[in-house]
Amino acid sequence: MKRLIALLMLFLFGIVSMRPAVADVTITPDVVYGHKEGLAMTFDVFEPTANSNGAAVLFMVSGGWYSKWSPPEQAQKQFRPLTDEGFTVFAVRHGSSPKFSIPEAISDVRRSVRYIRLNADQFKIDPNRIGVFGMSAGGHLSLMLGTASDEGDADSQDPIERVSDRVNAVVAYVAPTDLRIMVRSATDRLPAYDRFPALDLDMSGAELASPLVHVTPDDAPTLLLAGAKDDLVPIMHSEKIHAAFKEAKLTSELIRFENAGHGFGGEDAKNATAEMVAWFKTYLVTK
Numbered sequence: 583m584k585r586l587i588a589l590l591m592l593f594l595f596g597i598v599s600m601r602p603a604v605a606d607v608t609i610t611p612d613v614v615y616g617h618k619e620g621l622a623m624t625f626d627v628f629e630p631t632a633n634s635n636g637a638a639v640l641f642m643v644s645g646g647w648y649s650k651w652s653p654p655e656q657a658q659k660q661f662r663p664l665t666d667e668g669f670t671v672f673a674v675r676h677g678s679s680p681k682f683s684i685p686e687a688i689s690d691v692r693r694s695v696r697y698i699r700l701n702a703d704q705f706k707i708d709p710n711r712i713g714v715f716g717m718s719a720g721g722h723l724s725l726m727l728g729t730a731s732d733e734g735d736a737d738s739q740d741p742i743e744r745v746s747d748r749v750n751a752v753v754a755y756v757a758p759t760d761l762r763i764m765v766r767s768a769t770d771r772l773p774a775y776d777r778f779p780a781l782d783l784d785m786s787g788a789e790l791a792s793p794l795v796h797v798t799p800d801d802a803p804t805l806l807l808a809g810a811k812d813d814l815v816p817i818m819h820s821e822k823i824h825a826a827f828k829e830a831k832l833t834s835e836l837i838r839f840e841n842a843g844h845g846f847g848g849e850d851a852k853n854a855t856a857e858m859v860a861w862f863k864t865y866l867v868t869k
Contacts, residue, residue, distance in 0.1 A: 606631055607665050611654045615697035616690070616742070618677065623690055625698075626654040627705065628661050628671040635668030637866035638698060638707040640691075640749075642716030642723045647679040647687055647780035663859050669866075670707050672698060676723070679780035684761070684791050687780075688730075691723050696734065696745040711866045713751040715858060718815060718844065719780075721757025725793035725823065728752035728802040751865035752804040753858045756844050758815050759823040760795075761788040774814055797826040803833035805861040807854050809842030833865075 610627040617623065625640075641661070643649050654673065661671040676682070676690035695712065702709035716724040731748040738744050758764060764771060765781050765788045775781050789795055804827060808820035820836055827834035837857055839850045846854050 607658055607662075609654050609658065615674075616693050618686075618690075621677070623675065623677065623693070624651075625672045625674040625694055626657070628654070628658060628665055628673070629706070630665045630668055630670065633668045634670060634706065635867050636706070636708045637669050637711040637713065637862070638672060638702075638705065639664055639669045639862055639866070640672045640674050640694065640698070640712065640714040642691060642714065642720035643673050643675045644687065644716060644720040644723055645718055646778045647684055647719045649675045649678040649687070651675065663855050664862070667859055667863060669713075669862065670705060672705075679778070683787075684780050684783060685787060687723060688726050688791060691727060692731065692747040693742060695727060695731070695747040695749060696742045699747075700742055700745045710750065712749050713753070713862045713866050714749045715753035715755070715862075716757070717755040718757065721754035722759070722761075722793065724752050724754050725757055725759060725804070726791070726796070728754075728804050729793045729796040729798070749802050751862055752802050753807065753861050754804065754820075755807045755846075755854065756809060756812055756815050757793075757806070757819065759793045759819040761792045764788070772814070794823050794826060797823065797830050797832070799830045799832065801827070801830070801832050803861075803865045804835075805857065806834065806836040807846075807857065808836065808838060809844060809846065809850075810838050810840045811842060812844045814844040835861075 608629045608631055612624045614622045614624055664671050674691055674694045676687040699709040714724045714727050727749045733746045734744045736744055764775050765783045767785055806820040806824055808817045810817050824834055824836040842850045
């Protein structure tokens, strides 16, 4: 019996020692914000246990418009720079390619914003201080929320759809902004895009899903982070939408990482994260 108890204690200690330290964050996994085709659409919530600033930041879980689940305890470290500053973070998953299209992914993340705003009291956040960020396809979805959102449909039977999906600040890493040059019918389309079935759109669909097309003077303040050596989503995507933001007299900044490609490492990653956090502090906390 003593040996059995000793083995049990070792087993339990092993479990405890392998668990990530999340004492400073309360994690609420798999919150359902909608359904389609019998599937639940979900997000995870990372809420600071102390010093919350009342602002929300949504992270678009998307790469190549694929959206995958992972244990939230593993993702918590990624969001620590935000939760340490008091932001409540929502890791939003959308209907994933190849089953679901880019327009469907856009619709999903719009619904997530509506759901979070409608339930702001439950999440202890200010519905008028919601930011969004993402990388690559996640950056594209973030920009769509920043440029092509609406005030909701007052006549909808669904109370969630009556709520605005507008966001108050955007940070987009290495983001596609003009899908018209990426879809199969595009002239001089990069061969690498053949790997992404989500880009199987006609030209009209690509136009509707391009943030560059939707820039208007009421868009959210937007920070663009781009690698000058990016050969998958060339920096011209960020340069073009930055120019459009300037022409519309919007608040926007483009930061070039001269030695970075499609994604940042080392000091570039640290500096990009610091810029992202500073942007959200400026436009969600101090404004």
